[in-house]
Amino acid sequence: MKILREILSPLIAVVAAFIIGGIIVAVIGDNPFETFGLLIGNSFGSLRDIGYMLFYATPLIFTGLAVAVAFRCGLLNIGAEGQLYVAAFATAWVGIKFGGVIINAAGENPNYPFANLPAILLVPLCMLTAVAAGAIWGAIPGILKAKFGSHEVINTIMLNFIAIALVSYFTQYHYKVTGDAILQTAPIGAAAHIPRISQFIPGMPDFVPLSVAFLLAVLMCVLVYIFLWKTKWGYELRAVGANPSAAEYGGISPKKQIITAMTISGGLAGMVAIGEVLGNRYLYYHDFSGEVGFWGIAVALLGRNHPLGVFIAALFFAVLLRGGIFVDAFTEYVSKDLVEVLQATVILFVASLQRFSKR
Amino acid sequence: MSEILTIAFLFSTIRFATPLVFAALGGMFSERSGVINIALEGLMLAGAFTAAVITFESGNPFLGFLCAMAAGAFLALVYAIACIKFEADQVVAGFGINILMLGLPALLSSRIYDASGSTEQIAKENLLPDFLGVNVASFLAFLLVPICWYVLYKTPFGLRLRAVGENPAAADAAGVNVIRLRYTGVILSGILAAAGGAYLSTGQSSFFTRGMTAGRGFIALAALILAKWKPVPVLFACLFFGFMEALTIPLANIKMASGENVPVQFIQIIPYVLTIIVLAGFIGLSRAPKALGVPYRKEK
Numbered sequence: 001m002k003i004l005r006e007i008l009s010p011l012i013a014v015v016a017a018f019i020i021g022g023i024i025v026a027v028i029g030d031n032p033f034e035t036f037g038l039l040i041g042n043s044f045g046s047l048r049d050i051g052y053m054l055f056y057a058t059p060l061i062f063t064g065l066a067v068a069v070a071f072r073c074g075l076l077n078i079g080a081e082g083q084l085y086v087a088a089f090a091t092a093w094v095g096i097k098f099g100g101v102i103i104n105a106a107g108e109n110p111n112y113p114f115a116n117l118p119a120i121l122l123v124p125l126c127m128l129t130a131v132a133a134g135a136i137w138g139a140i141p142g143i144l145k146a147k148f149g150s151h152e153v154i155n156t157i158m159l160n161f162i163a164i165a166l167v168s169y170f171t172q173y174h175y176k177v178t179g180d181a182i183l184q185t186a187p188i189g190a191a192a193h194i195p196r197i198s199q200f201i202p203g204m205p206d207f208v209p210l211s212v213a214f215l216l217a218v219l220m221c222v223l224v225y226i227f228l229w230k231t232k233w234g235y236e237l238r239a240v241g242a243n244p245s246a247a248e249y250g251g252i253s254p255k256k257q258i259i260t261a262m263t264i265s266g267g268l269a270g271m272v273a274i275g276e277v278l279g280n281r282y283l284y285y286h287d288f289s290g291e292v293g294f295w296g297i298a299v300a301l302l303g304r305n306h307p308l309g310v311f312i313a314a315l316f317f318a319v320l321l322r323g324g325i326f327v328d329a330f331t332e333y334v335s336k337d338l339v340e341v342l343q344a345t346v347i348l349f350v351a352s353l354q355r356f357s358k359r
Numbered sequence: 360m361s362e363i364l365t366i367a368f369l370f371s372t373i374r375f376a377t378p379l380v381f382a383a384l385g386g387m388f389s390e391r392s393g394v395i396n397i398a399l400e401g402l403m404l405a406g407a408f409t410a411a412v413i414t415f416e417s418g419n420p421f422l423g424f425l426c427a428m429a430a431g432a433f434l435a436l437v438y439a440i441a442c443i444k445f446e447a448d449q450v451v452a453g454f455g456i457n458i459l460m461l462g463l464p465a466l467l468s469s470r471i472y473d474a475s476g477s478t479e480q481i482a483k484e485n486l487l488p489d490f491l492g493v494n495v496a497s498f499l500a501f502l503l504v505p506i507c508w509y510v511l512y513k514t515p516f517g518l519r520l521r522a523v524g525e526n527p528a529a530a531d532a533a534g535v536n537v538i539r540l541r542y543t544g545v546i547l548s549g550i551l552a553a554a555g556g557a558y559l560s561t562g563q564s565s566f567f568t569r570g571m572t573a574g575r576g577f578i579a580l581a582a583l584i585l586a587k588w589k590p591v592p593v594l595f596a597c598l599f600f601g602f603m604e605a606l607t608i609p610l611a612n613i614k615m616a617s618g619e620n621v622p623v624q625f626i627q628i629i630p631y632v633l634t635i636i637v638l639a640g641f642i643g644l645s646r647a648p649k650a651l652g653v654p655y656r657k658e659k
Contacts, residue, residue: 024463028470076450150638151647153397153450154584157577158631169624297454335469337476337569340462347455348437351447 010302010313013349017342024341030331035338038330039323049322051197051208055280057318058210059084059272061217063296064303064310065224066138066268070152071305072228073261074241079141079156080269081293082163083134087270089167090133091126091277092185092284096175098122099189107178111186119191123278126192130273137163138266139259146255152262160293168286175284183286194278211279213271220268221307227264228307237261269293298343301350317343368605373497374563376601378403378555378572380500382579383586383593384507385551389435390588391511392544393524393650397453398438399552400576401460405434406553407560408464411478411567412471414560420487424496424557431553432546434460439545443538446654457576465569476569478560487562496558501594503551508590520544524648527655537655552576581634588648600630 022032043053063080070077096103100116117125141155168183175185196211198204228234239247240257248254276288299317303309320343324336382399389396406427414423434456441452465476472479487496511517520540522530527537559575560567578600586592607623 024466028466076448078450078454144635144639148639150635150640153395154580154638155635157397158581158634161574161577161631162628165624165628169622172624173622294454294458297451298458301451333470335466335475337462337465337469340458341466344455344459344462347458348441348447348452351451351455352441352445354448355446 006304006306006309009350009353010304010309012353013302013346014316016349017345020345021338021342025334025338028333030334035327035331035334038326039338040319041323042326043319043322047201047204048208051204051210053315053318053322054197054214055208055210055275055318056321057314058214058217058275059292060295060299060314060317061221061311062271062275063269063292064299064314065220065296065307066265067296067300068303068305068307068310069224069228069237069268070261070265071300072241073237073257074244075142075145075152075258075261075265076297077138077141077156077262077265077269078153078297079138079159079293080265080296081289081291082156082160083137083266083269084272084289084293085160085163085167086137087130087134088273088277088288089170089185089284091130091273092188093170093175094126094129095122095188095192095277095282096186098125099192101186101189103175103186104178109178111175113189116189117191119193122189122191123194126188126278127274130270130277131267132270134270134273135263135267138269139263142259142262145262146258152258167284171284171286184281185284187283188277192278193282194274196279209280211275213275213279216271216274218311220271221311224268225307233260269296295343298347302346368609370492371605371608372598372602373493374601375604376597377494377497377500378559378563378575379579379582379597379600380504380594381496381555381558382552382576383582383597384500384503384590385548385555386580386583387507387511387548387588387590387593388520388544388551389548390583390651391524391648392520392541393527393648393653393655394439394442394541394545395449395453395652396545396548397450397580398435398456398576399548399579400572400574401453401457402431402434402438402549402552403556403559403572403576403579404457404460404464404570405549406431406556407571408460408468408478408556408567409553410557411481411560412468414485415479415481415566418482418485420481420485420561423561424487424554427553427557428550431549431551431556433549434553435546435549436542438549439542442545443541443654446656449652449654461570464567468567468569478567481561481565483565486565487558494558494562496554496562499554500558504590504594511590516540516543521648523655524650527650527653531655531657537657541655552579555579578630581630584634584647585637603627603629 025032025035043049066080067077097113098115098117100113103111141152144150144155145152177186194211198206236252237257240254244254299313303313320339324339328336386396386399409430410423410427413426414420438456441447442449468478469475519535523537523540531537582596586596610621613621
């Protein structure tokens with residue numbers, strides 16, 4: 001019964017989203033069933049389809065977990081987007097500076113590397129950078145809330161804009177290859193690349209950018225579950241989320257937990273950089289995110305802030321994101337923006353049903 | 360410096376401040392009644408899209424402006440029902456509204472105009488007209504500041520609205536209809552924010568593009584916080600942020616010694632950094648309405 005109650009409101013939200021989405025599709029003049037067939041039917045047919053779907057799911061798992069951990073402490077982290085931007089740039093920076101890459105080798109003002117580390121050192125260093133950079137950017141609103149009581153929602157929104165502007169500055173003025181019209185850094189050293197899944201599974205085309213970052217995402221689901229429900233630290237974090245004053249009365253410092261939760265949340269968001277920078281593009285590209293930081297909120301809401309729920313919700317939205325491309329191409333009028341409308345409807349319904357599932 | 364201190368620069372400051380003034384004043388009515396309004400961005404987008412479509416189709420910018428306000432009111436009603444009736448987390452619901460308004464206008468415009476996410480260009484003579492070099496919408500925005508001040512501080516409605524945002528239980532005990540006032544506050548915010556959006560698509564530019572507000576809803580929110588939820592300071596905060604945005608234009612043309620442009624990113628982040636500093640209480644205390652974000656349930 002408990003599980004049923006947990007999944008009831010997400011299910012209602014998804015059904016409602018498809019009904020409302022279907023009506024919109026019909027009004028626009030396409031067949032809703034065909035459209036939803038395209039939306040859902042292109043993620044399971046072949047290894048390539050599955051590979052792409054899991055590739056889309058990977059960052060959603062990370063950001064979904066990030067938002068969920070903060071939620072469990074009673075905080076809303078709208079800042080995953082900024083955290084993963086900072087993390088992605090920092091990761092690429094380490095991959096360049098410690099990967100032996102000389103930027104603008106032939107041109108003026110060359111930017112020389114500090115070192116040329118082997119893969120066994122460089123990959124872990126880049127991964128740690130991703131986590132640390134995200135964690136630091138996440139800790140800032142945590143500290144501001146703990147020390148000054150300023151609302152984490154406003155601060156994370158502001159920090160998103162600051163992060164994106166700063167990273168764009170460093171990319172544009174210091175780490176871009178001269179003459180490159182695209183806002184992206186020089187490529188990271190080859191030693192920083194992480195393996196793609198296609199290397200292990202015969203039949204998976206090697207252009208599918210699914211990397212071992214997906215396995216890391218699955219592992220993080222397990223670790224976050226263990227942390228939240230099987231350790232003292234996780235218990236304290238959730239206690240603050242459930243009732244801060246009771247937790248404080250019980251000897252738990254809400255301030256410490258707020259900072260901890262935001263730091264972990266930022267670190268999880270930062271892991272998006274591992275898949276994107278080390279496993280997909282092999283550089284920092286300024287429009288890489290596709291707003292996955294914001295998608296994380298929908299993922300966490302639909303997944304009821306539970307790692308297993310987050311995993312399932314991330315797969316669900318990944319199917320929609322992949323399907324959106326086919327909707328764009330193969331329907332007469334409907335564009336992939338339909339996916340955002342579905343996402344928004346899910347968010348609004350889950351939020352509105354929250355009151356009923358709590359009892 | 361001489362490039363900055365010109366009449367043209369003053370005009371562009373006013374131009375950039377206009378949508379912020381509309382949206383921030385709107386946000387004030389919502390937040391003063393106790394409902395957080397992260398949805399300003401989405402409400403502006405609703406206004407921008409509606410105004411662009413109606414103005415292009417009818418050739419009448421004033422009709423577009425009115426329809427935009429109606430669309431804003433309707434979307435705000437949806438938001439209000441989620442927040443007030445269903446007691447949804449206000450930040451989450453507002454966030455949902457913002458995402459909806461990224462997707463829905465793009466979906467509709469790709470059907471109507473066959474161009475994903477944007478509308479057709481409106482002829483120059485059909486845009487909101489200028490008067491003495493300043494857009495009529497700007498006059499309206501600045502005129503709204505004293506009106507909103509009067510409404511908020513000198514009318515029974517304003518008194519009740521503020522009471523509802525500070526102490527809804529006491530207001531309720533005094534016979535004030537808390538729920539109805541909150542609906543009114545949120546719907547007013549939708550009307551005003553949408554007006555700001557309408558100015559963006561049919562005054563400042565001549566068509567709608569996907570996500571064209573580009574964070575202005577959040578800048579308006581920042582201005583509101585900076586202004587401590589008061590109408591006259593809201594005007595100055597918006598002018599200041601408008602000034603910052605106007606500043607990026609002449610700076611983009613100035614070359615540094617290295618031959619690169621002056622990085623505008625550092626100017627762009629000033630509103631955001633300031634907001635964080637003010638919220639942390641370093642420059643005077645910015646105190647939010649006491650019941651902000653707390654749903655009200657009548658005791659039985």
